[in-house]
Amino acid sequence: MDEPALIRNAQHGDLDAFNTLVLAYQDIVYNTALRILGDEDLAADASQEAFISAFRALNSYRGGSFRAWLLRTVTNACYDELRRKQRHPTIPLEPETEDGEEMETPRWLADPEGSPEELADKAEVEHAIQHCLENLPTDFRAVVILADIQGLDYTEVASVLKKPLGTIKSRLARARLRLRECLQSFGELLPAAFRLEEERTV
Amino acid sequence: MNTPSFHDVEQLSAYLDGQLSQVEKTRLETRLQSDLVLAATLSDLRQARSILRRTPGRRSPRNFTLTPKMAGIKPPVPRSVPALGWASAVAMVLFVLTLGTNLLGQLSLGANAPMLSAAPMTSEGYGLGGGPPATTQPSTDNSQLLPTPEPNIQAVPEATPPGESRLAQPPAASSTKASSQPVSIWIYIWLGLALILIAGALLIRLASDRAFRRKVGSKRNP
Numbered sequence: 001m002d003e004p005a006l007i008r009n010a011q012h013g014d015l016d017a018f019n020t021l022v023l024a025y026q027d028i029v030y031n032t033a034l035r036i037l038g039d040e041d042l043a044a045d046a047s048q049e050a051f052i053s054a055f056r057a058l059n060s061y062r063g064g065s066f067r068a069w070l071l072r073t074v075t076n077a078c079y080d081e082l083r084r085k086q087r088h089p090t091i092p093l094e095p096e097t098e099d100g101e102e103m104e105t106p107r108w109l110a111d112p113e114g115s116p117e118e119l120a121d122k123a124e125v126e127h128a129i130q131h132c133l134e135n136l137p138t139d140f141r142a143v144v145i146l147a148d149i150q151g152l153d154y155t156e157v158a159s160v161l162k163k164p165l166g167t168i169k170s171r172l173a174r175a176r177l178r179l180r181e182c183l184q185s186f187g188e189l190l191p192a193a194f195r196l197e198e199e200r201t202v
Numbered sequence: 203m204n205t206p207s208f209h210d211v212e213q214l215s216a217y218l219d220g221q222l223s224q225v226e227k228t229r230l231e232t233r234l235q236s237d238l239v240l241a242a243t244l245s246d247l248r249q250a251r252s253i254l255r256r257t258p259g260r261r262s263p264r265n266f267t268l269t270p271k272m273a274g275i276k277p278p279v280p281r282s283v284p285a286l287g288w289a290s291a292v293a294m295v296l297f298v299l300t301l302g303t304n305l306l307g308q309l310s311l312g313a314n315a316p317m318l319s320a321a322p323m324t325s326e327g328y329g330l331g332g333g334p335p336a337t338t339q340p341s342t343d344n345s346q347l348l349p350t351p352e353p354n355i356q357a358v359p360e361a362t363p364p365g366e367s368r369l370a371q372p373p374a375a376s377s378t379k380a381s382s383q384p385v386s387i388w389i390y391i392w393l394g395l396a397l398i399l400i401a402g403a404l405l406i407r408l409a410s411d412r413a414f415r416r417k418v419g420s421k422r423n424p
Contacts, residue, residue: 044264173214177211
């Protein structure tokens with residue numbers, strides 16, 4: 001994929017070129033939105049919104065990491081959604097059991113690959129991580145998602161969030177510290193490969 | 203052993219990502235060899251980071267490709283028949299011409315009407331009744347010239363006292379026949395042309411839209 005050529009063509013209004021870029025980046029954009037928002041439907045909406053905004057604002061892209069530029073768009077869309085949620089909180093219509101307990105959400109979109117045990121392990125880890133991420137302040141959450149989950153370097157994260165490098169460094173350290181504490185609380189619930197050792201060899 | 207300060211945690215986090223300068227790195231590594239709490243914190247941070255990096259990725263539930271409508275792109279104006287690009291303008295001109303001609307025709311008829319009605323009253327009115335009707339010829343001179351107008355008046359039925367309509371209609375109809383025939387032919391020609399142009403432009407536009415949608419659809423779902 002000749003990314004610069006596709007971007008150039010898209011900037012001249014070539015929708016097919018832009019859609020090729022969408023197909024290349026949609027998973028990373030959707031996963032970022034999903035980790036920030038913690039809701040599949042909202043994440044899909046935010047991703048779609050981000051791609052529409054990106055196409056309209058494509059002429060403001062002045063080179064550099066296109067991935068970082070796209071992630072900035074989706075992060076902004078997620079912040080908008082979080083602000084909207086704060087203004088108009090909603091109660092999700094989760095199915096409940098007869099005892100009023102919340103039923104586990106059906107996982108229609110689960111990856112069909114892997115054994116049932118592996119899928120269950122994955123689901124546990126995902127649940128633990130998502131829970132701990134949602135306990136972080138939004139700014140910390142975005143930093144840790146971009147740096148540790150999406151693998152962006154500090155400069156890219158700073159460019160996405162439009163914050164100084166020092167702020168990114170500091171927020172990432174705080175976020176990791178909090179996540180460590182949160183993940184430790186899951187302890188035995190995490191699969192062995194993911195478990196944090198509670199007793200350190202001193 | 204003290205719990206590490208936030209500055210230490212920040213340094214450890216940056217160390218994990220290779221963001222420290224060589225001097226800072228050497229200094230921290232020296233401390234790590236002697237400070238076991240610092241080493242344990244580093245291990246915790248590394249593991250937390252490792253878990254995050256292994257977060258299961260999801261595939262997007264659908265394609266987020268944009269349709270031309272989402273992107274606000276309108277189908278291009280067809281260029282197959284450039285002349286038809288002006289079809290609506292030409293049709294408008296023809297419409298105005300048609301309307302104008304029609305109005306002019308009516309106005310000229312209206313202007314001729316008094317003359318037409320006045321002329322036969324003198325010529326045909328006499329012919330019919332043998333003299334001018336009393337209502338239309340009130341002048342005393344005429345009554346003096348025509349001494350016995352009474353029988354003529356009686357000859358005209360009372361139900362139609364003015365007499366003008368009866369007398370004026372046949373010549374008016376005969377005089378407009380000649381002028382209205384070419385006007386109505388042009389009206390029909392212009393209207394027909396306008397309709398053909400509008401229909402042609404619409405058909406080309408529809409065909410172009412359909413071709414655009416088919417092209418976009420085939421690219422979206424190859």
